[in-house]
Amino acid sequence: MLKTALLLVNVMIAIALLLSLWRLIQGPSLADRILALDTLYINSIALIILLGMYMGSPLYFEAALLIALLGFVSTAALCKYLLRGDIIE
């Protein structure tokens, strides 16, 4: 039963990834694209955790933690670029 639920949620998150990808390509403004990237990285964290549960391996935790850290830093850097036109001043 858990395996079925995991597969179902995998499909749901794949659809979520596609929707954010659509917004990333479509997005009328730059801020929309940054928001789409932010959502993409959070969705991929969820996908990796699900994969870890499906395979029954705790090794995926480190990957999820790294994506969380780097995703936040990249969002902050992109916003800083829009605000200042430069990342490191």
Next chain:
Amino acid sequence: MDAKPRFRLVPMPVQSALLFVVWLLMNNTLAVGHIFLAATLAFTIPLLVNGLQNPQPTVRKPLLALRYFLLVLMDIVIANMQVAVLILGPLKKMQPGFVAVPLDINQNLPITLLASTVSLTPGTVSCDVSEDKRWLYIHALNLVDEQALIHSIKTRYEAPLKEIFGC
């Protein structure tokens, strides 16, 4: 900083404890070697970075802070339900709007906490703080009554924060 600060063996006790716990959680273990390593790191790193610290207002009432934390946690769950319903419902009826909320608190840490709380709770996202730190601009997904929204933010979140930090 008027005089040279007095040397202290454990300059940041809270941060040391946090570092200790986070190291053990990262390794997901309670082995003796890791506890020793965590204690060493929690002791040395604060000694090295102590000079970089900015003075911040301290938490005066820890019990009230815990209550505030639980309140925000509950509001996050309610906020998620409300936003989910709004997203899946008809878009024509939504009335988005910007609101300027006057601030009574003026230090950086309480304002940051208030802005984060506003972002995580029902239907509002904080957008900007004015340069003189007197106004917080927020965007509401479905703005029905502006005064009621300002009032609820001020009484529900700002008043406890003001009391916690005693400013």
Next chain:
Amino acid sequence: MNWIELILSFFVLLGGLFMLIGSIGLARLPDFYMRLHAPTKATTLGVGSLLIASMLFFSIKNSMFSIHEILITIFLFITAPVSAHMMAKAALHVDTDTLERTQGVEAHKAATAGGNPPAKADLVNKQKGSEN
């Protein structure tokens, strides 16, 4: 073991549902500031409940306490509002389009103008606000 699987499936499905709703909101809502609401709120709870499920799963599977997923949860709960605030600020800076029926135009203008306090009309609001 059966009811534990039930609880796990519930949390996993709830998490997936919230992630999906967040992305639907991102794709569906009409302007940037409204889109900002969907991912910041829906995804924090979505990832939160998935991580609760993961914690339970590994604690039971290895029959030892495994709570290191809580690190990701805490990290996301701290960073989600911060990145939302930064994105809103960047959008105000580049003057992203808003929906026509957006209320509070003067507050929006004041925020776009570089964060200076709004004009007299809002100072009346402030007095009303502090009376309440």
